[in-house]
Amino acid sequence: MNRASDDTSWQALRQLLVERYDHFRRRLARRLGSSDAAQETLHELYLRMDRQDPAGPVQNPSSYILTSAVNLARDRWRTESRRADRLEIDALYELIDESPGPDRIVEARSTFDVLKRALAELSPRQREILIAVRFEKLTQEEIGKRLNVSPRFVRHELQIALKHCEARLAKKI
Numbered sequence: 255m256n257r258a259s260d261d262t263s264w265q266a267l268r269q270l271l272v273e274r275y276d277h278f279r280r281r282l283a284r285r286l287g288s289s290d291a292a293q294e295t296l297h298e299l300y301l302r303m304d305r306q307d308p309a310g311p312v313q314n315p316s317s318y319i320l321t322s323a324v325n326l327a328r329d330r331w332r333t334e335s336r337r338a339d340r341l342e343i344d345a346l347y348e349l350i351d352e353s354p355g356p357d358r359i360v361e362a363r364s365t366f367d368v369l370k371r372a373l374a375e376l377s378p379r380q381r382e383i384l385i386a387v388r389f390e391k392l393t394q395e396e397i398g399k400r401l402n403v404s405p406r407f408v409r410h411e412l413q414i415a416l417k418h419c420e421a422r423l424a425k426k427i
Contacts, residue, residue, distance in 0.1 A: 262312040264305045270315050271300055278316075282323050295327040302326070335413055343416070365423065372422035380415040383408055 271278060275296065282292035299322055303309075312318045373381055379401065386392045386400070394408040401408070 262309045262315065264303045264307070264309050267309055267312070267315055267319060268300060268303045271296065271303070271319055274316065278319060278323065281320060282327070285320075285324055286327055291327060292323075295323050295330070298330075299323050299326055335409065368422055368425075369419060372419045375422070376415050376418060377411075380411050380418075383411050384415040384419070387412055 278296055279289070279292050282295060283289040286292050286295070299319070309318075373384070376384065382401070383397055386397045387394070392400070394405040394412070398405040398408045
């Protein structure tokens with residue numbers, strides 16, 4: 255690896271990633287909470303480092319790789335979160351049936367029971383956020399102020415809650 259004042263090559267960073275892959279995967283998995291997410295992120299990072307231009311001066315290549323991977327995972331999470339929020343909220347709207355027949359009433363009660371159990375499995379904060387969004391029609395900013403947390407944290411907890419409920423409802427079918 256070049257001295258810190260010299261330009262570092264992307265090839266050298268890729269080589270370091272390959273050589274210390276297990277180390278990076280373990281550290282990233284701890285940061286992301288998922289070994290699969292860590293592996294996927296490192297693979298994407300490896301592909302992004304397939305460049306010809308110099309990476310520039312890098313004082314600590316290991317830290318650079320780990321920080322780049324965390325940033326990449328964050329960017330992907332934000333993008334997926336925006337997409338998932340829209341899709342999951344639309345999916346919850348589809349649960350409401352304006353004119354149910356007897357068979358739909360039985361189905362709706364069964365779905366409601368599954369949803370009640372799913373809500374009970376959420377953390378109290380996640381449940382409060384989901385209820386505030388869905389039934390009180392509060393904005394994420396309003397909920398954040400109420401709970402003394404950031405709107406970003408509210409969004410994150412809401413996404414987790416929606417995914418959990420969606421997974422429970424999918425198992426019912």
